[in-house]
Amino acid sequence: MSPKSRGKTFIAGTAVFCAAVAAFYLLAPQAQPVPPGDLRDAPNDNAAFSNLETLGGVQDLSAPEVSLSLEKSAGPASALRTADCNNVVEPSKEYAKRAAPPEFSKILGKTRLVLFSDVHDSAGVKVALTRLLPELKAAGITHLALEFLPSELQTDRMTPEEINRRLIRSGKWDMRPFERLVSAAKAAGLKVRGINVNGPEDTTRAIASARESMNAMDSYMTEQIMSILGKEPGARVMVLAGLAHVNPVYNFNKPTANTRIPGELIYRGVQKKDFRVIIIAARDSDMTSANHSMLGFLRPRKDLYLPMPQGIQPGCNPEYDPGSLLDGILYPKD
DSSP states (O other): OOHHHHHHHHHHHHHHHHHHHHHHHHHSOOOOOOOOSOGGGOOOOSOTTGGGHHHHOOSOOOOOOOOOOOOOOOOOHHHHOOTTSOOSSOOOHHHHTTOBOOOHHHHHTTOSEEEEEEOTTOHHHHHHHHHHHHHHHHTTOOEEEEEEEETTOOOTTSOHHHHHHTSOOOSSSOOHHHHHHHHHHHHTTOEEEEEEOOSHHHHHHHHHHOOTTOOHHHHHHHHHHHHHHHHSTTOOEEEEEEHHHHOOEEETTOGGGOOHHHHHHHHTTOOGGGOEEEEEOOTTSSOHHHHHTTTTSSSOSSOEEEEOOOEEOTTOOTTTOEEEOOOEEEEOOO
């Protein structure tokens, strides 16, 4: 074969090889970022909330992590899927049968933070938490942080009546359930903290510091929660904030676009295993889908807790890939 012919053969062969490589990359399925199937037990080599030292001078956050052994949400995909492709408040009927009385010591493990959802005009949410405060305290909770209190309020030497006079009354809902929750928390020895803005200056700062597509209030409240955990060594905080702020839907493919407190915690470097998200499906709330999912255990004689599958759900829209940071749903017996 002449040098000229060998050159043509080499060029042709190279072209075929390049075409084959291009076809492989075009036709082969591309790897997508996939989060752990259950973020409660994700590997973590760092101390919980170790990045909070810059916020409040915490001296010792080096305690070894203790993994939480929760009931796994394994099961057929069809049993875990929901009507709207997210598992926030509408588990399947078959899966809902697995609800059992809450054991907060197991649910919380060694985590320092649990976020409870509030429906502001639902007395049942506050009634349930007020009744469950002794169990939460026994599980290690030391602080109650409220959306309806300003963050600058110094409450340790205030009476429940004095604190309740400072509750933010911005809506038409009945504030007496909030007042009873505050009084019960003080009586149980919990420290009460506010996480809301104190005035226009805070609002302006929150808007200025909020990242793109971020609700400034969620950014501010997340900052306050992390500040409490950073400044008060040993604090284990239960937060009560509106469901709009605690919404656990999380887009794993677009982490910088996520809103709400759970997403902000992740964005700021807190790992999911270091906090819990629990939605309270009280009967007098407007969470109709959650109430619907209670079929099979209507009028329970006990509080029921349903652990939820985490991560991206099977069959969801690949363009959006909504995942869930929700740990479980609490169905109060009231």
